[in-house]
Amino acid sequence: MRAVHENTFQTHDGVSLFYRHWPAVSEKPQGAILLFHRGHEHSGRMAHLADEFDLPDFAVFAWDARGHGRSPGERGYSPSLGTSVRDVQTFVDHIAATYSIAVEDVAVIAQSVGAVLIAAWVHDYAPKIRCMVLASPAFKVKLYVPFARLGLKLQHAWRGKFFVNSYVKPQFLTHDPARIESYRADPLITRPIAVNILLGLYETAERVVTDARAITVPTQLLISGADWVVHHAPQHRFFERLGTPIKERHILPGFYHDTLGEFGRATAVTKLRRFILDRFAEPLNRPILLESHRMGYTREEADALASPLPMISPRGLYWALTRLSMRIGGLLSNGIALGHRTGFDSGSTLDYVYRNAPQGKGVLGRLIDRNYLGAIGWRGIRQRKRHLEELLRAAMARLGENNVPIRVIDIAAGHGRYVLEALDGVRTKPASILLRDYSDINVEAGAKLIAEKSLVDVATFVKGDAFDRDDLAAVQPKPTMGIVSGLYELFPDNEMVGRSLAGLAAAIEPGGYLLYTGQPWHPQIELIARALTSHREGQAWIMRRRTQGEMDQLVEAAGFRKIEQRIDEWGIFTVSLAQRVGP
Structure with a gap:
């Protein structure tokens, strides 16, 4: 048996999560395999695989998710599913830094709930891992009580946090008698699951399955043929939609839900072992996404949204009524009226959304405005602002620690609120802040905000074209921190x-930083296209989504390397920090 070491790593919110580590046996390790357990379980339930894989050239790591096994926290609870997905990223970062293992040399194997976490992580963060194996992913848990999910939602809204006990008996997880008995005797098994995690599991799984074409990591899917716990149909839809050309699907007849703990699991282990070795025998394989604006599924989606609907049709009538209701709402709601006047994607609208102070004519107008500002897209925008401020402060701290002057440029700042408010409480102030925007309205409003915050000694606001490469490259003094937020999402x-x-890369010297945003997903993308107008002379606001992988490739092609990322709970907006590399 391979030697095992026990350790912990720190999450972003200071929680110490437990993990097991089986070092590679050979003198020249090929890489690492990361194991993610199913719901209710822990890393000890997957420990047998470290030997059964028979992969001595690979280090093996397995964590206990927060609230599980030997990791701290209320049993079965996490603040959100998004928090647990971010824990995955932190775990991978820890392994890369602690054991000098490149992310490109990592393979991931995950079961059930763990497989949903990994699918969401790969979709949202676009990591450059070598491959992943998903065993019986819990894309849709079988709730045998009618309308159980709706009931849980209503109870959650009323009661807040509560827990749901697992109904599954171990004899319906595996045919292996030893596994059944060990499950019954294991004091670390966590039967309860917090309702927010159960509901978040459904919502995240639906998003990831729907948008699986964004996933380009080579993937093997193992489906248990006699699964009592999760539905098969979403697993097949996920496989059909996967965006990687390297994918395998294996249905294992008679297998119960605990795929890698089943009585005949050697069949599954043999398949995944071969899949992993094949991937490491070839170079890292990823489709090039730089031409996605010309061909690709997000281009097809945008073209469909730009196509007019027949007026005399159910959908045509629905969206016509929606536009009419927005017009009526604009008579009472200040926010909706501002969107109609300047564009719902304008800097003025964003600044209004950031301030989040409902205004309108009378009580009804303010209620309409409150509902408007509470839309999921605007909630995501405000979370994006918080993430921007967080990573901007982190980048400024990095520059300050290295005694590098902090010179900030934002090439499409809107009113500049997120940049200027990020300076509150910062120990080391920037030497200069240059805010630019194409709009005279934004330049005027931004200059006023600079004066209000008494930053005229360091900050200036000028008119500029964010897509003029030579103009950006000639900026003086040369910035050490570039920001582009909410801009590229508007242009396909x-x-x-x-x-x-390229202009930013020419302006920012090696070692400097770039803060950029993305929008890999939006649940209201058709509402936006059919009912809202843009800043461009009242045209329909039609967005072509960029997957995180596509956005990261564009940034990398310009000479930057992504080092950190944030994403909201709904998977809508990302904020990433990259560093300028090379000469």
């Missing part, structure tokens, strides 16, 4: 984005 053309990024 990757060539335009490439020119802008």
Whole structure:
């Protein structure tokens, strides 16, 4: 048996999560395999695999998710599913830094709930792992009580946090008598699951299955043929939609839910072992996404949204009524009226959303405005602002620690609120802040905000074109911190984005930082296209989503390396920090 070491790592919110580590046996390790257990369990339930894999050239790691096994926290609870997905990223970062293992040399194997976490992580963070194996992913848990999910939602809204006990008996997880008995006797098994995690599991799984074409990591899917715990149909839809050309699906007849703990698991282990070795025998394989504006599923989606609907049709009538209701709402709601006047994607609208203070005519107008500002897209925008401020402060701290002057440029700042408010409480102030925008309205409002915050000695606001490569490259003094937020999402053309990024790369010296945003998903993308107008002379606001992988490739092609990322709980907006590399 391989030697095992026990350790912990720190999450972003200071929790010490437990993990097991089986070092590679050979003198020249090929890489690492990361194991993620199913719901209710812990890393000890997967420990047998470290030997059964028979992969001595690979280090093996297995964590206990927060609230499970020997990791701290209320049993079966996490603040959110998004928090647990971020824990995955932190775990991978820890392994890469602690054991000098490149992310490109990591393979991931995950079961059930763990497989949903990994699928969401790969979709949202676009890591450059070598491959992943998902065993019986819990994309849709079988709730045998009618309308159980709706009931849980209503109870959650009323009661807040509460827990749901697992109904599954171990004899319906595996045919292996030893596994059944060990499950019954294991004091670390966590039968309860917090309702927010159960509901978040459904919501995240639906998003990931729907948008699985964004996933380009080579994937093997193992489906237990006699699974009592989760439905098969979403697993097949996920496989069909996967965006990687390297994918395998294996249905294991008679297998119960604990795929890698089943009586005949050697069949599954043999398949995943071969899949992993094949991936490490070839170079890292990823589709090039730089031409996605010309061909690809997000281009097809945007084209469909731009196509008019027949007026005399159910959908045509529905969206016509929606536009009419927005017009009526604009008579009472200040926010909706501002969107109609300046564009719902304008800097003025964003500044209004950031302030989040409902205004309108009378009580009804304020209620309409409150509902408008509470839309999930605007909630995501405000979370994006918080993430921008967080990573901006982190980048400024990095520059300060290295005694590098902090010179900030934001090439499309809107009113500049998120940049200027990020300076509150910062120990080391920037030497200079240059805010730019194409809009005279934004330049005027931004200059006023600079004066209100008494920052005229360090900050200036000028008119500028964010897509003029040469103009950006000539900026003086040369910035050490570049920001582009909420801009590229409005323009589908990757060539335009490439020119802008090239200008920033020419302006920012090696070692400097770039803060950029993305929008890999939006649950209201058709509402936006059919009912809202943009800042461009009242045209429909039609967005082409960029997957995180596509956005990261554009940034990398310009000469930057992504080092950190944040994403909201709904998977809508990302904020990433990259460092300028090379000469």
